[in-house]
Amino acid sequence: MRLLDSAVSARTAWVLRALSVLLPLAAWQALSASGLVNPTFLPSPAAVWAAGADMAACGELWSDLVASLGRIGLGFALAVLISVPLGFAMGALPWAQSLAEPLIGLLRYLPASAFIPLLIIWLGIGEASKVALLVLGVVFFNTLMTADVVRRVPRRLLEVSATLGARRLRVAFRVVFPYALPGVIDAMRVNAAAAWNFVVVAELIAATSGLGYRITRAQRFLQTDRIFAILVVIGLIGLAIDILLRVLRARIGRWAA
Template sequence: MVFLWWAITATGAVDSLFLPSPTAVWAAGQQQVQTGLLWKDLTASVGRVFGGFALSAIVALPLGMAMGTSRVICRLLEPLVGLLRYMPAPAFIPLLIIYFGLGELPKVLLIFIGTLFFNTLMIMDAVKFVPNELIETALTLGGRQPQVLIRVIAPCIAPQVIDAYRINMASAWNLVIVAELVAATEGLGKRISLAQRFLRTDEIFLGLILIGLIGLLIDLGFRLLLRRSCSWAN
């Protein structure tokens, strides 16, 4: 892929404004490393993503399990969650800025809002598909509801929960870039926005490649966690 990219740019068939060469992108990366901008942008974006997504994951797990195990809670919350799920998270940006200003909190909350409902519904569905035989057996052997929840349901849905987090992490990255385009002083999204303003396509490509590589590493991390913690499910 990189060779093909280099071959196309080497022929000069495409203007460098539209397709910069790998060498130009590499040089842009080196320049940002030397000035310290790259590390600041990476730290800012990664911190926002993990902060917002961790909060979403922590809230979604008990909420999804409660909705999956209780019909009453499910009937009360599922319509509301379903409604909010269809509201585009970037539409909340003006309200978040009005409520919390231009600091870090609105960006973290945007990721939280944008991933919470998907995580919750996927966990709820995982709970609903736990075999009834396992639950009935545990109850027959004298297990109480909290014990069944912790020792039967939680281990059973662990692979699906990890997989849900792995899938929805991509949405967190989409949201942080949108948030940084609107209101940020640093971050990969902000850097891409500034590069677009001055037609620096080499820096745009650099930002996109970095986001893709970080996403790939996170995805591999989730897969490794799944293999290590739920080897019985592989």
């Protein structure tokens, strides 16, 4: 049996998943308990839990989480609404690829954070500039990844559809899009993580709410336990979004490998 063909049982898989979390947590606890690192720089898991519970009890955590989720939801939704149709056109139409890919390929190498001064000048320091930064950080990569997925649709499916007399528009919506949809969702999973990175960056500048804003406030007073607590929350929310997208992909794309 080849190495890549080997599999583990469901029970073993769950044990390995648990160990992937418990082992780093145990190492963290051991390091903080050893006294080798100042608690100001590396608080214990118990201290982080207490800080998170304190922020939740006073309502700070929930209000900041709602603010960040609102920006993520709007910015990511706009990026998807732009990138998926554009990427689909680039993947399905050679002329669209030739027209759009050079510009998008150039823009994706420009750091989105470098646009912050311009966004503040153009849109001010309110919500619009923060949402725009999210869109810029996601839209170009998601467009190119969507185009790659569409281009991987097997040519035999297109040939069979043409042989059966299907028109191009019907082939696009009844064959190409359903086949590519699981891959499009996979691209969204990857870029959802990027969206979280950019929302934190956006909230570090001229914000009065959000998880990134709360990290900045905690940094001013060396409240590293609060910083760690917020990072844990971001990781858990990101994991939940990833799981939801995985479930969605599994439900609508059972035929995909």
